[in-house]
Amino acid sequence: MPFKDIQLNDGRKIPAIGFGSWKIPKDVCSGQVGQAIDLGFDHLDTAQVYRNEEEVGQAFKESGLSRKDVWITTKWSGLDDKEPKQSCEESLSKLGISYIDLYLIHHPRLCKGDIKGTWKKLEELKKLGYVKSIGVSNFTKEDLQELLSSCHIKPVVNQILLHPYVIKQQTPLLDYMSTHHIVPEGYSTLIPLTSKPNGPVDKPVNEIAKRLNVKPEQVLLAWSKAKNAVIVTTSSRKERLEGYLNVGDIELTKDDVKAIDHAGAKGELWEARKQKMAAASKYVVAAGLIGYLVYSKL
Numbered sequence: 001m002p003f004k005d006i007q008l009n010d011g012r013k014i015p016a017i018g019f020g021s022w023k024i025p026k027d028v029c030s031g032q033v034g035q036a037i038d039l040g041f042d043h044l045d046t047a048q049v050y051r052n053e054e055e056v057g058q059a060f061k062e063s064g065l066s067r068k069d070v071w072i073t074t075k076w077s078g079l080d081d082k083e084p085k086q087s088c089e090e091s092l093s094k095l096g097i098s099y100i101d102l103y104l105i106h107h108p109r110l111c112k113g114d115i116k117g118t119w120k121k122l123e124e125l126k127k128l129g130y131v132k133s134i135g136v137s138n139f140t141k142e143d144l145q146e147l148l149s150s151c152h153i154k155p156v157v158n159q160i161l162l163h164p165y166v167i168k169q170q171t172p173l174l175d176y177m178s179t180h181h182i183v184p185e186g187y188s189t190l191i192p193l194t195s196k197p198n199g200p201v202d203k204p205v206n207e208i209a210k211r212l213n214v215k216p217e218q219v220l221l222a223w224s225k226a227k228n229a230v231i232v233t234t235s236s237r238k239e240r241l242e243g244y245l246n247v248g249d250i251e252l253t254k255d256d257v258k259a260i261d262h263a264g265a266k267g268e269l270w271e272a273r274k275q276k277m278a279a280a281s282k283y284v285v286a287a288g289l290i291g292y293l294v295y296s297k298l
């Protein structure tokens with residue numbers, strides 16, 4: 001069963017998995033985005049600060065798909081201190097499109113203490129027809145509370161860091177968002193594979209992958225899906241992208257999700273131990289070096 005689109009609080013539906021273009025170098029960006037579109041991705045995620053909106057737009061144009069068939073998200077990143085309106089106009093021009101599906105405040109710090117005022121500027125962009133839906137990214141529960149206390153239009157999503165090693169701290173935020181019908185978009189979900197390998201999460205992920213005959217990255221993305229999040233991920237490799245799209249067919253059990261959450265919660269202890277070990281091994285090397293210098297002078 002392919003992924004089902006996810007309902008947003010403004011009446012629109014968003015494709016449940018997006019291809020992100022963060023860190024993709026300009027010279028290979030349109031090729032990688034084009035590959036994702038050819039394989040079936042219909043949701044692209046970029047940002048002003050990724051500096052590759054032209055290439056993302058070029059890939060969309062070259063796909064020959066009609067505008068309504070591809071969801072395009074970009075973000076106001078406060079680049080060069082430009083205001084949301086000017087930034088949005090530049091993003092539209094770089095992407096080569098007449099409207100943006102979803103426009104996000106990339107980070108609350110960009111609001112410089114004025115979340116309410118900044119959000120009003122995004123509401124204005126929606127009224128102007130530049131963007132169809134508006135949302136936020138990296139907002140905490142407190143940031144959302146502030147925004148919701150004065151907004152006319154609610155944010156449809158909050159794009160956040162979502163992987164098993166942060167699930168304990170993100171759960172109250174996810175619960176708050178669920179109460180207010182703000183959909184989570186989860187990024188960097190593959191961190192247990194990309195930058196924190198050999199941690200406690202590997203065991204349940206590998207066991208589930210073996211049982212379901214799928215790859216560990218697919219288990220992690222299925223875990224994000226089980227949290228009712230829109231998946232935002234990326235890959236330069238065709239076979240991985242095909243695997244990501246097949247996550248629509250992978251259903252984890254409640255026990256699978258619990259086992260991954262539980263292992264993720266052990267992450268803090270694991271990190272602390274790793275740091276202690278690293279400090280201790282530095283000490284041993286330094287002591288050895290001093291010993292050698294002293295000994296060689298005798």
Ligand SMILES: NC(=O)c1ccc[n+]([C@@H]2O[C@H](COP(=O)([O-])OP(=O)(O)OC[C@H]3O[C@@H](n4cnc5c(N)ncnc54)[C@H](OP(=O)(O)O)[C@@H]3O)[C@@H](O)[C@H]2O)c1
Pocket residue numbers: 019020021022023045046106137138159160187188189190191193194216217232233234235236237240
């Ligand atoms: N709003 C924000 O502040 C924010 C922040 C970060 C990211 N994002 C968005 O989220 C998107 C995804 O972010 P991310 O790159 O951090 O996400 P991710 O989904 O955690 O990681 C994607 C990377 O995982 C690698 N990978 C996949 N399977 C692997 C495996 N089995 N072993 C080792 N590596 C593996 C891929 O490398 P290969 O190319 O080799 O397959 C790819 O580069 C970004 O492009 C951006 O659109 C938003």
